[in-house]
Structures are given as structure tokens and as C-alpha cells.
Amino acid sequence: MSDLTIGRGSNGAAVQSASDLYRAVWRWHFYAGLxxxxxxxTLAVTGALYLFRDEIDAIVHSDLKAVEIAESVARASPSAMVTAAIAAYPGTAIKFTDPATPATSAEITVNTENRGKLAVYVNPYTGQVLGSLPDRGTIMWTIRYLHSLKYFGSFARALIEIAGGWSILLVGTGIYLWWPRRQTGGVLSVRGTPKRRVFWRDIHAVTGLFVGFFIVFLAITGMPWSGVWGAKVNEWANGNNFGYPAGVRVAVPMSDEHLDHVAKSSWSLEQAKIPQSAQHTHGAQPIGLDDAVAIFDRLGLHRGYAVNIPTSPAGVYTGSVYPDDLSRQRVVHLDQYSGQPLIDMSFADYGPLGKWLEWGINVHMGQEFGLANQLVLLAACVGIITLAVSAGVMWWKRRPAGSLGVPPMPADRRVFRGLIAILITGGVVFPLVGLSLAIMLALDWLYARISRPRPA
Structure with missing residues (x-):
């Protein structure tokens, strides 16, 4: 066709081009879903449960976590509670967790010889030991590990990064396929009945329209936990200051131990190193747990903070707390001999990138906006499950017998140039996503060659 040719021929070419683009997008939407x-x-089910972790744990473990308020009774000292915990479960106490509310128990982490680390629960009013669980052994810690795929090793954490990138591709291609093309239904309404494929197509399309934003948001805010991108961004953001945000005073002796290895930490502080007590060589006596807790109280740490107890002469008392209110996040390391704060940092000390990522993580976990945050994300999780189920039913109803039902290859392969551009962009920003796209592009090319009808 020459440049001067207009009319029906060019219209036909335009229609063919649009059809090829639609086929290419549909094909890769299928692969992304696969x-x-x-x-x-898995992430939607475990994520929906974890949104209500405090409520569920309080019910399931009420015999360990709940206590009757006795305002007229003087509370047992932290050291007395630790002594009771060790008497019941012999070992070394390594952490004391302050009761978050007047109606909750204290938690003492004890490193035992035969049973590993135990979380021992103690009534703060009576000093009575209520029982124990394996450290991080509550039902919600199990759900959290399932959600993060931690049970399946570091390779599985890399899959989170890949799944996050493909989820964004899934939403982008889905919006293109949903975009109205003169149809009267399936845009904001659902046609047909469950017996018909169009019903499931419309359920999928309409649900995807409303849930797509949340999928992209959850994918992006979940990236900090990924094995490659998350670790590198964390190192890039805090790597030149012993893992602390720039500007935090760290001119003190530092150990090689990381905060995340000894206590629950925020994402920004996973690689933060723990300082050392500097006065242990001068014959000074440790201040003790009771005095350390009193100092943390005077410093104003949010209730429910954890205190890591030093187990070596150079160790420090580390008080850390990560409540729903981001502004109250705080980590303080005390010299175990003088009681002086060696490092004292809070959310306000994070850099712009750290603050943005921590805010996204807080929303991701359903904490930032209270119950409304939980309910909105619960609805999003239900929508994601609906998307997955409707996609499966729709595929089952349209697939040819004995075939995988891959959408047809476009006649003009040049439409894949856009995909290659996405591959390059994804490879620069998220290396594992770019690598997976390249592998899928090669497999798709190979599949197309194998499945191509042979001439008679």
C-alpha cells in the first residue's frame, strides 16, 4: 500500500493492527495470570487474615495474652517477671516485652537448652507464669511467614519480586482489555448468568477495574520485602551509616550484629548494626533490667516496647517499638553500665525514601488508618480472590479440548516491540522481573514455533 492510498484499505489495516495489538495484550495477560x-x-488469603492479627491472636491465645486488670495491686517488677519465667522454663532471658495495654500480659523470651527460644507469658500484676509458646509461635506469626514465603527459603523471597512485577503487568494489560469498545455491558455491569462464560468475563473485568489499583499498590509496597530489590534498596538507602538513616549519630563502638537478628524491626532498620557498651572495661556494674525499663519509660517509648537484654559484657539494652502510629516508631540503645542512650532514633529521623516506604508498608499491613484501613484492604483481598476464581472459570469454559488455551499469536509480530520496551524498563528497575520477562518471551517464541501447524 502506498502512502497515498486511503479509504477502505487503510481502514482494514488499522483494524488488523488493532486486532494484533489486542491479541498480543491478551496473550501476555494470560501469561501474567498464569x-x-x-x-x-495465597497472598490474598494470608494477607486478609494478617490484617486482623492482633484481634485473632487475642482470641486464639487469650489464655496467654489476656489478664484481669488489678489497678489496686502493685505490678511485679520486670526482673521479678523474668525470674518467674526462668524458674518455669530454665534458660537465659534475652528479651522482655512490656504489656501493650493494662489487660495484656508481659512476654519474656527465654533461650532454653532443649526447646530453643520460648515466649513465656507472665501476669504483670501477680507475677504468675501463664504458659509459653515457641518464640514467634503465635498463629499470626505462622500466617505472616506463609504470606512472606519465609518457610520456603530465600529463593521464594525472590519469587515475591517477580510476582509483584508480573502483577503490575497483569493490571496494565487487564485495563487495556477492559477498555470499552462499543459494548453495552461488561464495563460497569455484569451480563448473563453463571452458566455463561460472559458472566465470568464481566465479573472478572468489573472486579479488576475496582481492585486493580490495590493490586498495584500492594505489589509496590510489598517489594521492600523482596530478596533482591528490597535488600539492595535498603542497603542503598542506609548503607553508609551502619544501616541507619543519614544524620543519625552513630559515633559509638559498633558490633557486627544486626538489629533484625535480635528483635522485630522496621524495614528501614533491618540492616542497622547494634552498638556496644563502652564502659565494661572499667569495672562498672550493669544497671539491670529494672533501671533500663525505667529509663525507657522516662524517654517515652510507646507501650508494648520490647527490651533486648544484653548477654555479653559489651552488649546493650535495646528498646524498640513499632506501633500502628508511624510517628511513635522508635529504637533506643542504652549502655548497660551507664544507662546513657548510645543511639536514639525515630520515624522522624528516616530520610524521604525511608519515610515513603515505611508509610506504604504501614498501609500495606492495615495499620495506618485503623479499622477503615483493615476493612478496605479486606475488601481488596476478597476482590483479588474473586479475580482469580473468575479467571479460572473463564479459562476453563473457553479452552479447546486437549489444549492449554493460550490466546492466539498476533499476525504482525511487530506489536511485541512495546513488550520489549517494558522488558528493558523492568530489567533496569527490577532485575528479576526483567529476567523473568525475557525467559517468558523466549518460551513464548519456542511455544509458537512448536505449536505452529505443519504444512501437509
């Missing part, structure tokens, strides 16, 4: 839908179902 890659991430199993992950999305």
Missing part, C-alpha cells in the same frame, strides 16, 4: 494467580490467591 504466573501470579496462584501467588495472589
Amino acid at each position: 504466573m501470579v494467580l496462584p501467588f495472589m490467591i
Whole structure:
């Protein structure tokens, strides 16, 4: 066709071009769904449960976590509670967790010889030991590890990064496929009945329209936990200051131990190193747990903070707390001999990137906006499960017998240039995502060659 040719011929070419683009997008929407839908179902179910972790743990473990308020009774000292915990479960106390509310128990982490680390729960009013669980052994810690795939090793954490990138691709291609093209239904309404494929197509499309934003948001805010991108960004953000945000005073002796290895920490502080007590060589006596707790109280740490107890002469008392209110996040390391704060930092000390990422993580976990945050994300999780189920039913109803049902390859392969551009962009920003896209592009090319009809 020459440049001067207009009319029906060019209209036909335009229609063919649009059809080829639609086929290419549909094909890669199918592949994206094939890659991430199993992950999305698992993440949606475990994520929905974890949104209500405090409420569920309080019910399931009420015999250990709940106590009757006795305002007229003087509370047992932290050291007395630690002594009671060790008497019941012999070992070394390594952490004391302050009761978060007047109606909750204290938690003492004891490193035992035969049973490993135990979380021992003590009534703060009576000093009575209520029982124990394996450290991080509550039902919600189990759900959290399932959600993060931590049970499946570091390779699985890399899959989170890949799934996150493909989820974004899934939403982008889904919006293109949803975009109205003269149809009267399936945009904001659902046609047909569950017996018909169009019903499931419309359920999928309409649900995806409303849930797509949340999928992208959750994918991006979940990236900090990924094995490659998350670790590198953390190192880039805090790598030149012993893992602390720039500007935090760290001109004190530092150990090689990381905060995340000894206590729950925020994402920004996973690689932060723990300082050392500097006065242990001068014959000074440790201040003790009771005095350390009193100092943390005077410093104003939010209730429910954890205190890591030093187990070596150079160790420090580390008080840390990460409540729903981001502004109250705080970590303080005390010299175990003088009681002086060696490092004292809070959310206000994070850099702009750290603050943005921590805010996203807080929303991701359903904490930032209270119950409304939990309910909105619960609805999003239900929507994600609906998307996955409707996609499966829709595929089952349209697939040819004995075939995987991959959408047809476009006649003009040049439409894949846009995909290659996405591959390059994804490879620069998220290396594992770019690598997975390249592998899928090669597999798609190989599949197309194998499945191509042979001439008679």
C-alpha cells in the first residue's frame, strides 16, 4: 500500500493492527495470570487474615495474652517477671516485652537448652507464669511467614519480586482489555448468568477495574520485602551509616550484629548494626533490667516496647517499638553500665525514601488508618480472590479440548516491540522481573514455533 492510498484499505489495516495489538495484550495477560494467580490467591488469603492479627491472636491465645486488670495491686517488677519465667522454663532471658495495654500480659523470651527460644507469658500484676509458646509461635506469626514465603527459603523471597512485577503487568494489560469498545455491558455491569462464560468475563473485568489499583499498590509496597530489590534498596538507602538513616549519630563502638537478628524491626532498620557498651572495661556494674525499663519509660517509648537484654559484657539494652502510629516508631540503645542512650532514633529521623516506604508498608499491613484501613484492604483481598476464581472459570469454559488455551499469536509480530520496551524498563528497575520477562518471551517464541501447524 502506498502512502497515498486511503479509504477502505487503510481502514482494514488499522483494524488488523488493532486486532494484533489486542491479541498480543491478551496473550501476555494470560501469561501474567498464569504466573501470579496462584501467588495472589495465597497472598490474598494470608494477607486478609494478617490484617486482623492482633484481634485473632487475642482470641486464639487469650489464655496467654489476656489478664484481669488489678489497678489496686502493685505490678511485679520486670526482673521479678523474668525470674518467674526462668524458674518455669530454665534458660537465659534475652528479651522482655512490656504489656501493650493494662489487660495484656508481659512476654519474656527465654533461650532454653532443649526447646530453643520460648515466649513465656507472665501476669504483670501477680507475677504468675501463664504458659509459653515457641518464640514467634503465635498463629499470626505462622500466617505472616506463609504470606512472606519465609518457610520456603530465600529463593521464594525472590519469587515475591517477580510476582509483584508480573502483577503490575497483569493490571496494565487487564485495563487495556477492559477498555470499552462499543459494548453495552461488561464495563460497569455484569451480563448473563453463571452458566455463561460472559458472566465470568464481566465479573472478572468489573472486579479488576475496582481492585486493580490495590493490586498495584500492594505489589509496590510489598517489594521492600523482596530478596533482591528490597535488600539492595535498603542497603542503598542506609548503607553508609551502619544501616541507619543519614544524620543519625552513630559515633559509638559498633558490633557486627544486626538489629533484625535480635528483635522485630522496621524495614528501614533491618540492616542497622547494634552498638556496644563502652564502659565494661572499667569495672562498672550493669544497671539491670529494672533501671533500663525505667529509663525507657522516662524517654517515652510507646507501650508494648520490647527490651533486648544484653548477654555479653559489651552488649546493650535495646528498646524498640513499632506501633500502628508511624510517628511513635522508635529504637533506643542504652549502655548497660551507664544507662546513657548510645543511639536514639525515630520515624522522624528516616530520610524521604525511608519515610515513603515505611508509610506504604504501614498501609500495606492495615495499620495506618485503623479499622477503615483493615476493612478496605479486606475488601481488596476478597476482590483479588474473586479475580482469580473468575479467571479460572473463564479459562476453563473457553479452552479447546486437549489444549492449554493460550490466546492466539498476533499476525504482525511487530506489536511485541512495546513488550520489549517494558522488558528493558523492568530489567533496569527490577532485575528479576526483567529476567523473568525475557525467559517468558523466549518460551513464548519456542511455544509458537512448536505449536505452529505443519504444512501437509
